[in-house]
Amino acid sequence: MDAQTEKAIESAEGTTLLRALGCIGPEKDFLNPDDLAHAFLGDRYKRFLKLYKFFPSFFLKVLERRAPGNFWYIYSRTVFLDNALSEAIKAGVEQVVILGAGYDTRFYRFERDLKGIPCFEMDFPGTQAAKIEALEQAKMPKPDNLVFIPIDFTKEELGETLFNHDYNPALRTLFIWEGVCMYLPKETVHEVLSFIKQNSAPGSFVAFDYIRHSAVNENDLSGYGVSEVVAHAKNINEPLLFGFEPTTFKEDIKSLGYDLKIHLSPQGIRAQILKGLKIKESSLNVECAYLATIEATG
Ligand SMILES: C[S@@+](CC[C@H](N)C(=O)[O-])C[C@H]1O[C@@H](n2cnc3c(N)ncnc32)[C@H](O)[C@@H]1O
Numbered sequence: 001m002d003a004q005t006e007k008a009i010e011s012a013e014g015t016t017l018l019r020a021l022g023c024i025g026p027e028k029d030f031l032n033p034d035d036l037a038h039a040f041l042g043d044r045y046k047r048f049l050k051l052y053k054f055f056p057s058f059f060l061k062v063l064e065r066r067a068p069g070n071f072w073y074i075y076s077r078t079v080f081l082d083n084a085l086s087e088a089i090k091a092g093v094e095q096v097v098i099l100g101a102g103y104d105t106r107f108y109r110f111e112r113d114l115k116g117i118p119c120f121e122m123d124f125p126g127t128q129a130a131k132i133e134a135l136e137q138a139k140m141p142k143p144d145n146l147v148f149i150p151i152d153f154t155k156e157e158l159g160e161t162l163f164n165h166d167y168n169p170a171l172r173t174l175f176i177w178e179g180v181c182m183y184l185p186k187e188t189v190h191e192v193l194s195f196i197k198q199n200s201a202p203g204s205f206v207a208f209d210y211i212r213h214s215a216v217n218e219n220d221l222s223g224y225g226v227s228e229v230v231a232h233a234k235n236i237n238e239p240l241l242f243g244f245e246p247t248t249f250k251e252d253i254k255s256l257g258y259d260l261k262i263h264l265s266p267q268g269i270r271a272q273i274l275k276g277l278k279i280k281e282s283s284l285n286v287e288c289a290y291l292a293t294i295e296a297t298g
Helices: 003-022 043-054 056-066 070-090 125-137 158-163 186-198 226-235 246-255 266-272
Strands: 095-099 119-123 146-150 173-177 205-211 258-264 289-296
Touching: 003 043, 003 056, 003 070, 003 125, 043 056, 056 070, 070 173, 070 205, 070 266, 070 289, 119 125, 119 158, 125 146, 158 186, 173 186, 246 258, 246 289, 258 266, 266 289
Parallel strands: 095 119, 095 173, 119 146, 173 205
Antiparallel strands: 205 289, 258 289
């Protein structure tokens, strides 16, 4: 396995671990909805998960020291993007694409609601192969309407790859882009958004998260957990390459052909998604990560 594949799998497994832990505790009213995440963990993380069940508060303290704010950010991101999918289903979405899917379980958790709707998961070939193997081991058969598409967004044409797998640009589509755009060069992020804008029906959405640009370029590392996020990405040799600036986000995506539908800052995430959580206010979620849903204006 090459180094890039190993990094990508590790990175996907890291967020999956946080979802699996979050599904167990520490607060019963704020459990991560991803109750299938555990199926994708390797032995090392499975052992961790077992111990966590008995001592969640202790393990959370350890996690919080290593990656401040990440646990509750990942909880918030899962809830936000699950909501985006639920809303899209209610509104009659006709096609769903998950870009950089890693161990995303949405096509399994929402299988019944998505019956008959074409669904695509795109990811690095190595990450996707590891996921398919984990699915086989967990005896989770692939839903009939799901197509796995291996791709390197920086090297292959998104459009050509999707069209080769029967993607239909005439359908109202939801694109989920979770924990991915920060690792891509700016040109690739713009190419992806430009393709979606030109090749999806009116009423198509992109739901995703991004990191504040001033944190990515290290001009402003203030805020809870921010310097740790940037340092961690460097340490594991998966540097952050791209960010939007939140103050100009609305205009920036407008110039790419999108209308802003929902935009949550770290404060907005605390007020809307984490409201009522009995954890001290200053240490809830990492303060450079934003959640957004944007609509392709066609
Ligand atoms: C942090 S993981 C997030 C995975 C998943 N979306 C989640 O939230 O758990 C980043 C994902 O982006 C994928 N990725 C990163 N760069 C990519 C590229 N150039 N082409 C395709 N996939 C890429 C990785 O394989 C990995 O699955």
